[in-house]
Amino acid sequence: MAALDNMLTIDDLKRRARRRVPKMFFEYADSGSYTESTYRANEEDFASIKLRQRVAVNLEGRNLSTEMLGKAITMPVAIAPAATGGMQVADGEIKAAKAAEKFGIPFTLSTMSVCSIEDIAENTTAPFWFQLYVMRDRGFIERLIDRAKAANCSALVLTMDLQILGQRHKDIRNGLSTPPKFNAKSLWQMMQHPQWCLEMLGTKRHTFRNIVGHVEGGHDLSSLAVWTASQFDPTLNWTDVAWVKQRFGGKVIVKGVLDPRDAQLAIDHGADAVIVSNHGGRQLDGAPSSIRVLPEIVDAVGSKTEVFMDGGIRSGQDVIKALALGAKGTFIGRPMLYGLGAGGEAGVTRALDIIRKEMDVTMALMGERDILNIDGKNIYSNGLVQ
Numbered sequence: 001m002a003a004l005d006n007m008l009t010i011d012d013l014k015r016r017a018r019r020r021v022p023k024m025f026f027e028y029a030d031s032g033s034y035t036e037s038t039y040r041a042n043e044e045d046f047a048s049i050k051l052r053q054r055v056a057v058n059l060e061g062r063n064l065s066t067e068m069l070g071k072a073i074t075m076p077v078a079i080a081p082a083a084t085g086g087m088q089v090a091d092g093e094i095k096a097a098k099a100a101e102k103f104g105i106p107f108t109l110s111t112m113s114v115c116s117i118e119d120i121a122e123n124t125t126a127p128f129w130f131q132l133y134v135m136r137d138r139g140f141i142e143r144l145i146d147r148a149k150a151a152n153c154s155a156l157v158l159t160m161d162l163q164i165l166g167q168r169h170k171d172i173r174n175g176l177s178t179p180p181k182f183n184a185k186s187l188w189q190m191m192q193h194p195q196w197c198l199e200m201l202g203t204k205r206h207t208f209r210n211i212v213g214h215v216e217g218g219h220d221l222s223s224l225a226v227w228t229a230s231q232f233d234p235t236l237n238w239t240d241v242a243w244v245k246q247r248f249g250g251k252v253i254v255k256g257v258l259d260p261r262d263a264q265l266a267i268d269h270g271a272d273a274v275i276v277s278n279h280g281g282r283q284l285d286g287a288p289s290s291i292r293v294l295p296e297i298v299d300a301v302g303s304k305t306e307v308f309m310d311g312g313i314r315s316g317q318d319v320i321k322a323l324a325l326g327a328k329g330t331f332i333g334r335p336m337l338y339g340l341g342a343g344g345e346a347g348v349t350r351a352l353d354i355i356r357k358e359m360d361v362t363m364a365l366m367g368e369r370d371i372l373n374i375d376g377k378n379i380y381s382n383g384l385v386q
Helices: 010-020 023-029 037-048 092-103 117-123 138-150 169-173 184-191 194-201 221-229 239-248 260-268 290-301 316-324 334-365
Strands: 066-068 071-073 077-079 129-132 155-159 251-257 273-276 306-310 329-332
Touching: 010 334, 023 169, 023 184, 023 334, 037 290, 037 316, 077 092, 077 334, 092 117, 092 334, 117 138, 129 138, 138 239, 155 239, 184 194, 239 251, 251 260, 260 273, 260 290, 273 290, 290 306, 290 316, 316 329, 316 334, 329 334
Parallel strands: 077 329, 129 155, 155 251, 251 273, 273 306, 306 329
Antiparallel strands: 066 071
């Protein structure tokens, strides 16, 4: 796709996606809660971290490959779980999963995805990861875990920071509900994007297929909205990690950790890895950025488990900075969604290409040949040039 060849940054893809995707769905992806201060901080705090340049080093034979949770990958980047990828473009999660598989990195499917676990399994061959929300209906959660096992998912990503939903003003102003309701306002937004509408008419996937048909009474948009609104579970606690792990029988990653005490509790209750994350700035507005708290969590538990990082990554340089501060891998959500909106599977591939090239060039200019050698020596200790 020639237009994508001109996309040189993740921001380029973001601008193209904004033009191609109905406003309510684009802004669902591109928003935070309340004042959006944490959403902005996730990106902005990377800028204060300065990289050390080294010269006169043999830079031939550079390597970006590594492992995350025992899985060999081509670069330390995984696709984060993100709801409604299938509303950025038709069959969005399938397209993102295909791009990730071809690229050789992990793909994580959200519980609240438009394409189902079975859809991804039928359209890919590599084992993928599944993100789980523990809801009040534990029978449904048991069946959901069993479906993930049947689809050969190699890990569960258990999100712990959505017991209560943070308010996102843009969604309210756009009239966006869960699942989306089609009224005059939303239909007008869609009609302004005829190509998007045409593609959507060509798919049968328009709602939350991990849920529809799998819960009692949740067989249409109206009943599903009522069911979903009742399912956030304020009783979720650390004992649920052990319960999920026992039911799944495989590796469980705990997502939503911002405090070293919670990181230790996750390990104590059976987590195989933790993801430092503030839900993309969509939950506790005023919480610190993920990159700001990453070092103290690595110091606390980095010798005991793999610590991954999610939130604010928009470039290969951001990935390098996270690795230098101790992350064993990173997750990207919005860059993937921007890629989907900009060009479907090809758009996601372009986003991954951009990040990979930036990582490679940045690593080289820092005088390193192997991504596994990136650590604190590659950045200035206080984040600023002296």
